[in-house]
Amino acid sequence: MPTDLPAGAAVLEARGVSLRYGGVQALRDVSFRVGAGEVLGVIGPNGAGKTSLFNVVSGFASGYQGEVALDGRSLRRVDPDVIVGLGMARTFQNIRLFSSLTVLETVIAAQHRRLRQGVLDTVLHTPRFRREEALAVRRARRVLEFVGLGDLDPDQLATQLPYGAQRRLELARALVTYPRVLLLDEPAAGMNPRESAALSELVTRIRRLGLAVLLVEHDMSVVMRCSDRVLVLNFGEVIAEGSPAAVQDDPQVVRAYLGDEVHVGG
Numbered sequence: 451m452p453t454d455l456p457a458g459a460a461v462l463e464a465r466g467v468s469l470r471y472g473g474v475q476a477l478r479d480v481s482f483r484v485g486a487g488e489v490l491g492v493i494g495p496n497g498a499g500k501t502s503l504f505n506v507v508s509g510f511a512s513g514y515q516g517e518v519a520l521d522g523r524s525l526r527r528v529d530p531d532v533i534v535g536l537g538m539a540r541t542f543q544n545i546r547l548f549s550s551l552t553v554l555e556t557v558i559a560a561q562h563r564r565l566r567q568g569v570l571d572t573v574l575h576t577p578r579f580r581r582e583e584a585l586a587v588r589r590a591r592r593v594l595e596f597v598g599l600g601d602l603d604p605d606q607l608a609t610q611l612p613y614g615a616q617r618r619l620e621l622a623r624a625l626v627t628y629p630r631v632l633l634l635d636e637p638a639a640g641m642n643p644r645e646s647a648a649l650s651e652l653v654t655r656i657r658r659l660g661l662a663v664l665l666v667e668h669d670m671s672v673v674m675r676c677s678d679r680v681l682v683l684n685f686g687e688v689i690a691e692g693s694p695a696a697v698q699d700d701p702q703v704v705r706a707y708l709g710d711e712v713h714v715g716g
């Protein structure tokens with residue numbers, strides 16, 4: 451049995467995480483820590499293992515080696531929705547919104563595992579049900595406002611929003627669970643420069659709430675603006691970690707990004 455990590459550890463910590471998919475070594479001996487109010491950027495070329503790392507941390511990938519701990523508590527064999535209850539939320543690289551739900555319903559539905567109502571409360575519309583529904587609506591509206599969607603018609607279908615707004619809605623859905631750790635997988639994908647600048651500003655406001663944020667992003671302007679530290683993966687391994695400026699100038703990082711085009715004496 452793996453033991454819990456010592457107390458006093460970072461909010462989220464990974465130690466020596468390795469993951470294989472059949473013959474593919476997606477992660478090899480990856481370690482990191484992230485504390486409250488800190489943004490750790492995670493970058494690397496396509497296939498470097500960034501999403502795999504998120505899957506391990508958020509309980510979507512079992513069968514990994516190493517240890518992941520939230521507030522010092524091991525997350526091994528803990529289900530994804532239990533991990534949400536422990537204070538971790540994530541967004542996905544590909545937008546995952548339900549086409550049958552409105553904007554408001556999307557953010558209300560995300561709260562349901564947090565509400566205490568049982569099946570009977572729901573069926574009978576007990577006073578507790580009505581009280582908690584009203585609270586869920588208020589919270590949803592507050593979070594929509596926070597992510598900059600306060601002016602939208604809350605009754606329109608989520609998937610009919612413009613792309614950038616769908617990404618913000620996913621963020622709202624994650625934030626309404628009141629996480630202490632937030633994993634963002636390419637939140638700026640498909641955004642124009644103006645939208646990604648606004649997203650950077652939003653990530654900074656989230657960090658100021660005291661959340662620990664793991665930010666996977668290909669848009670370097672977002673990574674550089676938001677991150678306190680940056681972890682660089684290449685072929686599943688950490689090849690650099692440091693301040694945004696230091697990592698950007700690291701010759702190994704530059705090489706990894708330029709890839710095969712810089713063979714010397716080929």
Ligand SMILES: Nc1ncnc2c1ncn2[C@@H]1O[C@H](COP(=O)(O)OP(=O)(O)OP(=O)(O)O)[C@@H](O)[C@H]1O
Nearest residue numbers: 471474476494495496497498499500501502503543
């Ligand atoms: N479910 C899976 N089954 C088999 N191989 C997988 C699976 N998911 C990922 N891989 C492989 O694991 C490696 C890491 O993939 P991963 O998606 O974590 O990379 P990434 O850094 O997120 O890439 P991208 O920037 O393209 O999103 C790749 O070689 C990928 O093909």
Ligand SMILES: [Mg+2]
Nearest residue numbers: 500501502543
């Ligand atoms: Mg990915």
